[in-house]
Structures are given as structure tokens and as C-alpha cells.
Amino acid sequence: MPTSTPAALITGGTTGIGRATAELLHERGYRVMVTGQNPDTLDAARKELPEDVVVLRADARSLADADRVAEEARTRFGSLTALFLNAGITRPMPLEQADEATFDEVFQVNAKGQFFTLQKTYPLLADGASVVFTVGVGVTRGLAGGSVTAGSRGALLAMVPSLAVELAPRGIRVNAVSPGAIDTPIWTKSGMPPEMLAEITEAAAARIPFGRFGTAREVAETVTFLLSDAAGYVTGQNIVVGGGSGLTP
Template structure:
């Protein structure tokens, strides 16, 4: 019997990369995608050589088709789909322009939906689909309106997909990280001093008194991917140190 196969979008850094390393250590064949040349190059050096690293822009359905075909040719099927790719653009409503709005929708929602659609024929019966949502989808975060809305759109998919795919015993769940130190604030364009201030202020509002780690989120994803979570579907697992952020 061949090892299970997992595709992780947004898998070249942060939570995706930590999950790739963990699943590989547990015997999975792993494919990760990313679109930033720097993080792709770093991942190729840092990840075990057995992990396949592919360049794919979540906004591009052509890229998604190419990744799907490569998985078909290399592995024939998928057992786990971790839809983790996403971007953050923190700003007040008045500061949003159409291009930024569209970018968030295309990466965080449209890209993940069509990745699922296109890879679904490869997904084995009894497989697992996991979305990264984020605590902002259910708790208010100043400046996070559109980012949270796109993640909330993913969250609204989960119950319906869980019902739709249940005849194939495919489980569909979400994981919602709270305050996790993944480096994503830097990707949002904040200067270093603002990043540090944001991280400190956020950690101070978490009951456990600290930011989480990518590795801690990866453990939850690995659980949802496994047969140990065989009776869990349609759920959103919050991993946020007790919550309290955005209050």
C-alpha cells in the first residue's frame, strides 16, 4: 500500500511549511505550492528533498490546472488537500482600492475554491480537505474587514461541502489560527516597528499570554488529516490560545 499523498497550497513558509515537514515525518508524500520566488527557493533548500515544491499562483486557474496534472502524473491520487494559501491586507475601509480588494478575493477565496474543484477528481474516497480560515472570520479585528470577509467566505463553504462530499466519505474541516507568529504581518507591508508593536499588543490580549507557533497549528492540521479524526467533518477548529484578540 502506497503512502498517503498531501497537497498543501501556500506551503513554502509559515503554517504550510511546518505542516509539510510534519506530514512528511509521518510518512506522507507531500507537494507544496507557493508563488514567491524567495520563499520557494528557501523552501527548496530547507524542506526534505522528497517534498515536491511547485510554483503556482493561487489567482491563476492555469497554474492550478498545471499542478493538478503534475500530481496526476506523479502520484495518481490525493488523500489530503490543505488549502492554506492566503494573503493579509490590513487597512481601514476608506483606504481600500479595487485592486487590493480583488487581490484578496482572488487569492483567499476564488483560488482555494477552484483548487478544490480541480483536484477533487484526484481526491481519494475517505480523504480529507482542510481550509485555513483564521480567527478574524469570527471575531472583529480593526482594519481586517476584507481579509476577514474572504476567510469567512471559506468558512461558509465548509458545512455545505461536508454534506456534499459525505457520500464519498471525504471530510471537510477548517482550522482557524489565532495570534500565530508566521511572518504574515511583514507580508502585509507593515514596517518592522509596527510589526513588533502589533505582535506585542496581540500577545497581551491572548489568555495564554503568547503568540502561537506554526508547528502548533500543523499538529491540528495533521490530526484533521488523519484517520483519528474520522468522525469529524463540517467543523472549524479554533487554535488561538483562548481567544481574546480583536476585542
């Protein structure tokens, strides 16, 4: 297992679950680097995260940006003990309204971008390191209008077992976390009209046994566990953080 001060890279780490995980890992002694693309959230992260957290602009669709992020991690940290591949977008749309441009964007960010970030940073991963993908309960629990987003995240989930086997000789663990309905900015950034957003979030909360949305911090706690040595014998798994979502009709 890695013995030096742990270092973590988090894609999509300027808001929501990614940012909450960055804060939690920093609290627990990790050196942390986060990426994002939105100028406003990048600026807020630079101002509000601890000053030694590295905040980088990176387009999750760009392999050139993935190369640049990997080189920055190499320069600053030397190696990585934790990689949280969290960057993602959601674009709810009925089948008949789906268009090629949106389909390509969602798959490029959610699947292609995260896979190639892993490829580019793989040489930096220390033996015994941990990789976690954000997937989501929508991959296995149907939601009308969610097929494109679920398909892109489901591609990651399908990769997890094979990657876990492939990286096991170096003791590198690969897992996924599937948040349920979590109170993060991804809902407001989805582009849904306010009335549709309110209807969907109300219906979602009503189907959760806990009767509420989860918090980004609650998901971050699970991610931090998977990234830590406490989960040293856990690989190839998908952990749902959903307040019991799906347990009742």
C-alpha cells in the same frame, strides 16, 4: 479509507503554517507536494525541505496554475488523501483606505484560488480523503482594519458545511482550522510599517490568555490531526488554534 501511502497537497506550503505542516506530514510518512509563488521562499523550500517533497511555483489566483498543479499531483501521486488549502495573504486596511485592486487581490488569493484548487483536484481525492481550509480567528473576532481579509476567509468558512455535505457520500471530510496570532512570516509580508506591526503584535499577545503567539508547528499538529484517519468522524467543523484568544475581554 485510503490504504496506500498517503499523499498530500499543500497550497501556500513554502513558509509558515503550510511549511510546518509539510514537514510534519513528511515525518509521518506522507508523500508531499507544496505550492508557493515567492521565488525566494520557493528556493529556500527546495533547499531545506526533504528532497522528496515536491515544490511547485503556482499563483493562487490562476486557474491555469491550479490545473497544472492538479496534473502534476496526478502524475506524481495518482491520487490525494490530504488537501490543505492554506495559501493566503493579509492586507490590513481601514475602510476609507480600501481600494478595488487590493480587495480583488485578497479575494482572488484567499477565496477564489482555494475554492478552484479544490475543484481542480477533486477528481484526484481518494474516497475517505480529507480537506482542510485555513480560515483564521479574524473571521469571527473583530479586528479594526481586518474586514477585507476576514471577508475573504469568511467566504471559505461559509462554504465548509455545504462542501462537507456534498462530499460526504464519498467519505471525504471537509474542515477548517482557524489560527489565532501565530508567529509566521505573514505578519512581515502584510506591508505594515514596522512601528504599526510592533504595536499590533504587542496588543494581540496581551489579549491571549497564554500571553504569547503560537507557533506554526502547533497549528500543523491540528491540521495533521484533521487530515488523518484519527479525525475520521469529524467533518464540517472549524477548530480554533489560538491559545484561548477571545475567552477573556
